Amino acid sequence: MNSAIRTEHLEKKFHRVEALHDLNLEVPTGAIYGLVGPNGAGKTTAIKILMNILLATSGRAEVLGKVSSKLAGQAFTSIGYVSENQRLPDWMRVDAFFAYLRPFYPSWDRDLEDELVKQFQLPLDRKLAKLSRGTHMKAALASSLAYRPKLIVLDEPFGGLDPLVRDEVIEGLLERASESTILVSSHDLADIENLVSHIGYLDRGYLRLSEEMTTLAARFREVELTLDQAAVLPATLPDTWTQVSASAAVVRFIDSRFNEERTIADIRKWFGEVRNVNFAPMSLRSIFLAMAKAGRDTA
Numbered sequence: 001m002n003s004a005i006r007t008e009h010l011e012k013k014f015h016r017v018e019a020l021h022d023l024n025l026e027v028p029t030g031a032i033y034g035l036v037g038p039n040g041a042g043k044t045t046a047i048k049i050l051m052n053i054l055l056a057t058s059g060r061a062e063v064l065g066k067v068s069s070k071l072a073g074q075a076f077t078s079i080g081y082v083s084e085n086q087r088l089p090d091w092m093r094v095d096a097f098f099a100y101l102r103p104f105y106p107s108w109d110r111d112l113e114d115e116l117v118k119q120f121q122l123p124l125d126r127k128l129a130k131l132s133r134g135t136h137m138k139a140a141l142a143s144s145l146a147y148r149p150k151l152i153v154l155d156e157p158f159g160g161l162d163p164l165v166r167d168e169v170i171e172g173l174l175e176r177a178s179e180s181t182i183l184v185s186s187h188d189l190a191d192i193e194n195l196v197s198h199i200g201y202l203d204r205g206y207l208r209l210s211e212e213m214t215t216l217a218a219r220f221r222e223v224e225l226t227l228d229q230a231a232v233l234p235a236t237l238p239d240t241w242t243q244v245s246a247s248a249a250v251v252r253f254i255d256s257r258f259n260e261e262r263t264i265a266d267i268r269k270w271f272g273e274v275r276n277v278n279f280a281p282m283s284l285r286s287i288f289l290a291m292a293k294a295g296r297d298t299a
Contacts, residue, residue, distance in 0.1 A: 002029040002183035003062075004151050005050060010059035012045050019045045021205040023059070027183055027198070032173075032197035035185040036288065040227055042205040043185040044083075048157045050183075064151055077105050080144030080180075081133045084156035086137070090129035092120050094139055098146070101200040105147035116142040121173060134165035141169060145176055152176065154184040159192040170195055193284040201288060208291060211283075224230040225251040225267060234270050241266075242294045250276075254282070254290045 012020040020042045025120040035043050048054040050063050061068040066075055089097065094117075102108045112199035117124065120138035123131075125265040131139060137157060144152065144291045152173070173182060173195065186192050200210040209216070223241075225231075231246035240257040251271070254264050260279065267274060282290070 003027060004029045005047070005061075005063055005183060007034075007050075007061045008059055010046070010049065010061055012042075012049060013053065013055050013057045014076045015064065019205050020037045020049075020056075023205075023207055025200060025207060025210060028179060029181050031198045032177055032182045032184070032196045033200065033204060034192040035183060035200045037187065037202035038194065038292075039187050040204075041187075041202040041269075043187075043202055044155055046202070047083075047153060047183070047185060049174075051153060077107065077147065078150045079147035080147075080152040080153050082140045082144050082152075083159055084138070086140040088128045088136070088140060088143075092128065093125060093127050094131075095124035099130060099137070101143055101146075102274045108147040112148065113142070113146040115149075116145060118173065120168060134161050135138045137161060138165070138169060138172075141172060145172065148176075148179055150180055152182045153178045154182070156185055156187070158186060158188065166191060167278060189283075189288060200283070200292065203292070216287065217281065217284075219256065219258050220282045220290070221255050222280040222282055222286075223253050223258075223263065223264070223267075224278045224280070225271060225274045227251065227271060237270060238266050242290055256290070256294075284297055 003026050005025065006021050007025045010020055010023040010025070011018070023046060025046070026238060035046070037043055045054065049056050049061055050068050052068050055069060063071060064075070070196060092100065098113055116122075120135075120136065120142055122139055123143060128136065128139060141157070157169060161169065173184075184196070187297045194214055198210070198212050199216055201208045227249045229249060231249055233244060233246050233251070237244060240255055241253045242256060244251070244253040258279070263279075264277065267277060
């Protein structure tokens with residue numbers, strides 16, 4: 001598999017604090033990869049290492065086939081990077097800002113620039129300092145898309161944006177998705193659930209999972225059983241069942257490796273024949289809440 005981003009055993013320590021632990025991350029070329037997790041999970045640290053803003057304590061990271069610690073100058077003409085607290089030359093007007101950037105990027109597309117200005121409704125005659133937070137973010141994003149980068153890296157780009165601006169930013173990204181690989185980090189799952197093709201969950205510096213969204217959605221189910229008698233939970237149950245509870249004749253749990261045939265066989269093994277079984281798909285938020293709770297219970 002071709003990868004736009006790959007890390008191997010990547011670790012980062014800040015004095016005694018381990019921010020990243022043995023991170024093995026792979027972002028396929030052409031993917032829209034969502035790196036999610038709570039605040040403080042290590043997402044920004046990982047991205048800053050990828051962008052050669054921070055150096056790793058150990059391990060290896062590659063971006064577009066280059067070691068990340070060697071990224072400089074010309075390499076960034078193929079990478080668009082926007083962070084939540086992106087700093088722009090606020091004394092510049094929007095049109096002057098774009099004019100300043102053009103010579104640095106041989107692939108800068110003036111027609112695309114004009115298209116992005118219209119799409120994001122950017123006021124060319126206003127200083128960057130006078131823009132709202134949402135318009136400021138759209139200006140930063142437009143400046144990173146206008147040269148058609150092979151890789152777009154976005155670190156918490158939706159923080160503090162109102163829903164309309166957030167949707168405009170997402171629409172702009174989706175229109176560029178066929179041309180670029182996109183890595184986007186967020187702690188808000190609702191922002192990216194319908195955007196990404198792949199998902200990675202980072203928690204306290206550990207990558208808990210990394211897989212295609214369709215695969216993740218297919219393997220998680222909320223399960224509800226109705227028995228013919230009062231439910232008694234066995235002392236042991238399958239490891240893939242979490243948040244198991246019983247009330248009267250009803251048993252509920254989450255199966256993290258759902259396969260209808262196997263799950264039904266497991267139900268019969270532990271509970272015998274049951275009156276009714278219901279399987280319900282889960283939202284991304286529900287899946288990660290379940291994972292977070294399971295991790296806390298085993299910590």
